[in-house]
Amino acid sequence: xxxxxxxxxxxxxxxxxxxxxxxxxxxxxxxxxxxxxxxxxxxxxxxxxxxxxxxxxxxxxxxxxxxxxxxxxxxxxxxxxxxxxxxxxxxxxxxxxxxxxxxxxxxxxxxxxxxxxxxxxxxxxxxxxxxxxxxxxxxxxxxxxxxxxxxxxxxxxxxx
Ligand code: HEC
Numbered sequence: 001x002x003x004x005x006x007x008x009x010x011x012x013x014x015x016x017x018x019x020x021x022x023x024x025x026x027x028x029x030x031x032x033x034x035x036x037x038x039x040x041x042x043x044x045x046x047x048x049x050x051x052x053x054x055x056x057x058x059x060x061x062x063x064x065x066x067x068x069x070x071x072x073x074x075x076x077x078x079x080x081x082x083x084x085x086x087x088x089x090x091x092x093x094x095x096x097x098x099x100x101x102x103x104x105x106x107x108x109x110x111x112x113x114x115x116x117x118x119x120x121x122x123x124x125x126x127x128x129x130x131x132x133x134x135x136x137x138x139x140x141x142x143x144x145x146x147x148x149x150x151x152x153x154x155x156x157x158x159x160x
Contacts, residue, residue: 036100037154038132040140040147049137052130056122061085065141079118085138092142092150095157096135103131 039045054063060082061067067084074080083089091099102110106121122131139147 036097036132038096038099038136038139040136040142042136045133046137046140048130049133049135049140052126052134053137056126057085057134060118065089065138079116082118085141087142087146091138092146093153095154097154097157099135100128100131103135104128 053061062082062084065085067086067089068081071081071083071089083091085091094102098110102119103126104121104123107117107119108115109121126134139150142150
């Protein structure tokens with residue numbers, strides 16, 4: 001009887017440890033991305049971000065952020081062209097957090113299902129700070145009324 005209880009007790013401990021471990025992993029994981037906040041007013045960051053943009057993103061999204069021609073329609077192979085990152089596109093419809101995830105892990109990560117597309121994932125090419133810098137540069141080019149709307153999208157998606 002004692003042994004049995006003891007066994008149960010130990011088993012319970014293991015489960016608890018497992019749960020605590022899982023909780024820690026999940027919360028750490030959340031933490032690394034929870035504080036994503038673009039810095040469109042930080043001139044050092046956006047200067048750095050502009051260099052990265054020209055090197056990594058401009059070939060598809062355009063040197064002046066205008067996107068590819070006919071970006072609203074699928075190309076001959078059925079893929080969407082690169083959309084603009086200026087006020088005419090839908091980049092500013094997404095929160096800081098989602099823009100970061102899309103750039104780091106690709107579009108599929110955000111929609112959570114298979115979706116063949118031509119947007120590269122930058123996980124192995126850019127550091128988190130570099131991703132924040134390039135997105136901060138993009139945001140810094142938006143007119144202030146768009147930046148304000150984008151701030152509101154962030155507040156709504158991350159109420160605290
Ligand atoms: C090889 C071409 C290519 C390069 C290089 C590229 N992108 Fe893209 N990007 C795309 C395409 C194509 C899409 C649209 C994918 C779709 O919706 O099917 C896209 C979509 C996006 C989106 C989502 C926009 C929205 O409104 O939904 C973001 C954000 C983005 N790219 C950021 C970047 C950043 C930042 C860089 C540089 C670090 C970059 N991209 C480099 C092709 C590219």
